Amino acid sequence: MSGEERIKYLFLLPSVIMILSFIIFPLIYSLYLSLTNWQIGRVPSLIGLSNYLKVFTDYRVHNSLTFTLLFTIFTVSIETLFALGVAILSQQKFFGNRFFRVLFTAPFFTCPVALSYLSITIFYEEGGPLNNLLKLLFDIKVPWISDPDYAFLSLCLVDIWQWTPFLYIIFLAGLESLPKEPYEAATIDGASSFQIFRYVTIPLLAPVIITGVLLKIIESLKVFDIIYALTGGGPGVSTESYTMYIYKTGFRFFRLGYAAALSFILLIILMILFTILAFRLREVYYE
Amino acid sequence: MKKKIIKRLLIYLFVVLASIWAAFPFYWALTTSFKSKADVFKPLFIPFIQFQPTLENWLSEAMLRGEVIMLGLRNSLIAACTSAVLCVILGGMAGYALARFKFRRWKNRDIIIWFFSLRFLPPIAVAIPFFLIFMNMGLIDNVLSLILSYTVFFMPFSTLVLRDIFKGIPRELEESALVDGCNWFSAFRRIALPLAAPGLIAAFIICFALAWNEFLFALILTYRNATTIPVVIAGAEHSQGVDFWYICTRSVIAITPPVILATLVQKWLVSGLTLGAVRGAR
Numbered sequence: 001m002s003g004e005e006r007i008k009y010l011f012l013l014p015s016v017i018m019i020l021s022f023i024i025f026p027l028i029y030s031l032y033l034s035l036t037n038w039q040i041g042r043v044p045s046l047i048g049l050s051n052y053l054k055v056f057t058d059y060r061v062h063n064s065l066t067f068t069l070l071f072t073i074f075t076v077s078i079e080t081l082f083a084l085g086v087a088i089l090s091q092q093k094f095f096g097n098r099f100f101r102v103l104f105t106a107p108f109f110t111c112p113v114a115l116s117y118l119s120i121t122i123f124y125e126e127g128g129p130l131n132n133l134l135k136l137l138f139d140i141k142v143p144w145i146s147d148p149d150y151a152f153l154s155l156c157l158v159d160i161w162q163w164t165p166f167l168y169i170i171f172l173a174g175l176e177s178l179p180k181e182p183y184e185a186a187t188i189d190g191a192s193s194f195q196i197f198r199y200v201t202i203p204l205l206a207p208v209i210i211t212g213v214l215l216k217i218i219e220s221l222k223v224f225d226i227i228y229a230l231t232g233g234g235p236g237v238s239t240e241s242y243t244m245y246i247y248k249t250g251f252r253f254f255r256l257g258y259a260a261a262l263s264f265i266l267l268i269i270l271m272i273l274f275t276i277l278a279f280r281l282r283e284v285y286y287e
Numbered sequence: 288m289k290k291k292i293i294k295r296l297l298i299y300l301f302v303v304l305a306s307i308w309a310a311f312p313f314y315w316a317l318t319t320s321f322k323s324k325a326d327v328f329k330p331l332f333i334p335f336i337q338f339q340p341t342l343e344n345w346l347s348e349a350m351l352r353g354e355v356i357m358l359g360l361r362n363s364l365i366a367a368c369t370s371a372v373l374c375v376i377l378g379g380m381a382g383y384a385l386a387r388f389k390f391r392r393w394k395n396r397d398i399i400i401w402f403f404s405l406r407f408l409p410p411i412a413v414a415i416p417f418f419l420i421f422m423n424m425g426l427i428d429n430v431l432s433l434i435l436s437y438t439v440f441f442m443p444f445s446t447l448v449l450r451d452i453f454k455g456i457p458r459e460l461e462e463s464a465l466v467d468g469c470n471w472f473s474a475f476r477r478i479a480l481p482l483a484a485p486g487l488i489a490a491f492i493i494c495f496a497l498a499w500n501e502f503l504f505a506l507i508l509t510y511r512n513a514t515t516i517p518v519v520i521a522g523a524e525h526s527q528g529v530d531f532w533y534i535c536t537r538s539v540i541a542i543t544p545p546v547i548l549a550t551l552v553q554k555w556l557v558s559g560l561t562l563g564a565v566r567g568a569r
Contacts, residue, residue: 007471011384012398015377015442022439023405026416033416086305092298100302102550104309109549111500113517114541118316121531127328129315136330161312222409225502229521243411243503250415251507263412274407278400 027267030260038257051261061262063237064245071152071241072220075159080213082160083167087175088197101172108165116158116229120145123154123230148238151231155239158226163219167212174208175201207280214277218270242266316542320344320535327531344532352533356540358512359519363499365430366515370437371494375487377438378445383475385446386453387461399450402443410440410503418507430513433505437498444497445490452486453479489552496545516541 034051038044055061090101107115122130123144134140144154182204186196224243227233233240233248240248243266250259319327321340331337348356381402385395393401417436418427426432460482461474469477480487505515514522520537 007475008384008388008390011380012390015381015402015446018377018439018442019402019405022435023408023413026413026420029420030412030416033419085301089298089301089305094295094298094302096302100306102553103306105553106313106546106550107309109496109500109545110312111502111517111520111541111545113500113502113521114538115312117520117534118312118538118542121319121534122312122315124531129330129332132328132330161308165309218407222411224411225517228502228506243409246411246415247503247507250411251418256415256419260415263409263415266409267412270407270409271404274404278404 031264033257034261034264036257038255038260040254040256044257047257051258052265054258055262055265060237060240060245061242064240064242067152067238067240068221068223068242071156071159071223072217075156075163075220076213076216078156079160079164079167079216080209082164083171083212084209086164086168087171088201090172091175105165105169107162108169110162112162112225113229115162116226119154119158119226119230145231146235148235151235151239155226155230158230159220159223162226163216166219167216170208170212170215171205174205174212178204211277211280214273218273221266221270221273313542313546316535316538319531320539322532324532344536348533348536355519356516356537359514359516360540362430362433362509362513363515363517366433366437366505367495367498369434370441370498371491373434373438374442374445374494375449375491377442378447378490379449379480379483379487381442381446382449382451383453383479385450387458399447402446405440405443413440414503414507417504421508426508428509428511428513432508433513433515436504436508437494437501440501440504441494441497445494448490448493449483449486452483452490456482492548492552496549499545 033044035046035048036044037047037051086104090097090104094100122128125131125141125143125146128144130144131141134142142150144150178201182200183196186200191199222243223241224247227239227241227244228247231239233244242262246259246262246266249262250256314332318332318334318340321334321342321344322331322338323341323343326338329338334340385399389395390398413436417432421427421429421432424432456479461478464474464478465471499515500517501515502517502521505518506521509515509518520541
């Protein structure tokens, strides 16, 4: 028994030590940073909570938080509906079903930076494929990147292309693990396929949908790569996400103290969301 | 009967539309990288019929920027492979401990949720202290700093995937080995590890893809010698306007490896992506 005792700690400890020294320690260090006016090339001094108070009057914090929130709501709702539709579609019988599943999950693994960089060409206003097609069909030219609203839309399209597969994989797995009996009962009672979907599938799938949506919300709130590569936050600061603003504060303007404070606010928001998810996890891992 | 035909047609219509949606960017990048510079801005989509493919872009890319791209590829490979191997080793050990043994003071469930919570950590919150710590250690622009960051960041993930996989291996097999006089360690090495091999490979591939695609840490911690492919791509300057042809060759280079590898591990994606929050149909 003592051998077992020893080996279980021996196996777990390396990762725990790693997490403590490379995540928990840096976070504590960052908490200290956020209380200073640390700038590269200057002697830092403690300034208490004034970095956190500055947040309330910083226009770009409000701007980037609003953008991030709108972006999250917009992309997550469309991705959820789209992914649910495609998941139900791939439960039908059709030729090439297996191949379709692989193809539809592939976007999730594309390098986000390369994808957005590629999107520059796709959304290119003079002679990009999208505008070429729109010109052919409707004779219109859309300012995909240079107009703030369309830039927002372009970013959403890239995100939807990349992240719908994520929700799709989750929903599909959820659908396939549903019990058969409720469906048989509903069919015997003469329910239409829409009624079955509305009153059997959706309630049964609800926990899976909620989990997937929460995971995606948390990812969306951290959005950075595609914005850096596609719009750079522009035009102006209209598509600047919160992480993008922290990055600029810390590594363009080198105000690391303030950037650390900003990142702690994001951390707290995500921790609140995680707590909600943790309740669900405690059920899953109940043993 | 008529209703059934309409239903079938609708299914195929949606399948085709969804396939075009998913495949278009890949197709566009690949075909454009083989277009001559004159054809790039024209609405031409089908090679050989609408335009004559050429190797010109790939050759001039290799001549002009071959060195930078090779350096990026080399760094990406080293950082992604090493950190993925470390993730599998550390995550495999921790995952095995969490699947097989009961922890008392903190319950297994609490440790698992603690690991899980790390996935929600915004990378930027750690990137700032990382930058200062690695600067003090003299590891800025060194692949080592990337390997360390990626290992820490993706290891919780591999732990939870591998815990799931070890949980799926019947405990009795190891117990009978113990009865035959093996100790726990050799039971782990001789019985559990070989049985978990496909899962270990899947965890490796997913960690590899995550590390390969990672951008924020690479952007902050490297600038010249240790830049990975995403940073090379994001930093490419354009000589006149937007060079469609080079964007497409580089995107193809960056996108291909993880996408190809990931198609091999479809089966494990669900438990991998949600860290077990959704039980997949196995």
